[in-house]
Amino acid sequence: ETGVTQTPRHLVMGMTNKKSLKCEQHLGHNAMYWYKQSAKKPLELMFVYSLEERVENNSVPSRFSPECPNSSHLFLHLHTLQPEDSALYLCASSQISGTVDGYTFGSGTRLTVV
Amino acid sequence: QKEVEQDPGPLSVPEGAIVSLNCTYSNSAFQYFMWYRQYSRKGPELLMYTYSSGNKEDGRFTAQVDKSSKYISLFIRDSQPSDSATYLCAGTGGTSYGKLTFGQGTILTVHP
Numbered sequence: 001e002t003g004v005t006q007t008p009r010h011l012v013m014g015m016t017n018k019k020s021l022k023c024e025q026h027l028g029h030n031a032m033y034w035y036k037q038s039a040k041k042p043l044e045l046m047f048v049y050s051l052e053e054r055v056e057n058n059s060v061p062s063r064f065s066p067e068c069p070n071s072s073h074l075f076l077h078l079h080t081l082q083p084e085d086s087a088l089y090l091c092a093s094s095q096i097s098g099t100v101d102g103y104t105f106g107s108g109t110r111l112t113v114v
Numbered sequence: 115q116k117e118v119e120q121d122p123g124p125l126s127v128p129e130g131a132i133v134s135l136n137c138t139y140s141n142s143a144f145q146y147f148m149w150y151r152q153y154s155r156k157g158p159e160l161l162m163y164t165y166s167s168g169n170k171e172d173g174r175f176t177a178q179v180d181k182s183s184k185y186i187s188l189f190i191r192d193s194q195p196s197d198s199a200t201y202l203c204a205g206t207g208g209t210s211y212g213k214l215t216f217g218q219g220t221i222l223t224v225h226p
Contacts, residue, residue, distance in 0.1 A: 004157075031212065040122060043158075043202070043216040056213065090157050094212040100146045103212045105157035 002026050004106035006091050012112045015081060021109045023074040023091030029104075031096050032074040034066060037088040037108070049074060050096055081113045117141050120203055120217025129226050133190040137203035137217045140184065144205035144215075147179045149188045152200045152219070161201075162188070193224045 004025045013019050025032065034046040048056035049068040063085075065077040074091055088110050094103040120137045127133055135149075146165055150158035164170045167181040178187040186203050203217040 033212075040218065042116070042118065042120075042218045043214075045213065045215075048213065092157075092212075098212075100148055100163045100206060100212065101160055103160065103214065105159070107155070107157045110155075 004091055004093055004104050006089075006106035006109050008109060009107065010110045010112075012114060013078070013081065014114055015083075017081075018077070018079040020078065021076040021089055021091075021111075023076075023093075023106055025072055025074075025091075025093040025104070027093055027102075027104060029093035029095050029098075029102070030071050031094045032068060032071075033092040033094075034074065034076050035090040035092065035105075037090055039087075043090065047076075078111075081111075083113050086111055086113045116217075117215045118203060118205055118217040120220055122218045122220055124221040124223060126223045126225065127193055129193060129195060129224055131193050131224070133188075133193050133197070133222060133224075135188040135190075135201050135203070135220050135222070137186040138184055139186065139205050139215075141205060141207075141215065142184075143207045145207035146205065147177070147186050148204045148206070148214070149175075149177055149186075150202040150204060150216075152202060154199075158202055195224050195226055198223045 031050045036044045047066040067075040088108040090108045091106045118139045148163040149161045151161045152158040162177045164179045174191045176189040200219045202219045204214045
């Protein structure tokens with residue numbers, strides 16, 4: 001496996017469910033990110049982990065809970081979501097103080113909240 | 115005001131046309147400016163990046179940055195149907211980790 005892998009690719013969940021999104025990077029990077037991509041809106045940075053410590057939390061509702069157990073893995077735990085949370089959730093990784101061409105995205109998880 | 119503004123289009127051009135995609139930004143701390151291409155059901159992939167003002171050319175693609183006017187452009191020459199995608203501009207600067215700020219994205223269709 002190479003690059004940034006996200007699972008599952010698609011997820012449909014009810015508003016009372018609890019689910020988790022997984023991201024794994026095989027690039028030896030030390031920073032990982034969660035972005036939200038909604039239709040007709042810019043990618044929104046949700047969380048940043050640098051050296052496994054959360055360094056950014058951009059006013060994201062508490063129903064989204066990130067976890068970074070090590071530098072290769074990133075999770076986004078979801079609970080009691082709302083229909084407006086339906087979006088493409090993208091994970092990315094990079095090297096701290098590295099060049100921008102090392103910034104790599106996964107293919108995303110398409111989340112639908114019903 | 116959004117930090118990065120981009121016309122979402124959609125933009126439809128015939129094969130072989132020259133395409134011009136543009137963004138404006140407001141954050142003076144931005145030092146790197148990127149263009150990403152995103153195909154349907156895929157994540158964004160970096161197409162080109164530029165440091166500070168100037169031009170950069172890579173095959174049929176040319177990126178331009180004018181920091182004085184805070185204007186970013188991407189030109190595609192001899193456009194192909196395979197160029198049909200969403201194009202995202204982004205800026206970054208001021209942090210050791212990559213905090214990217216994106217525009218909305220422009221949907222481009224190149225028809226044969």
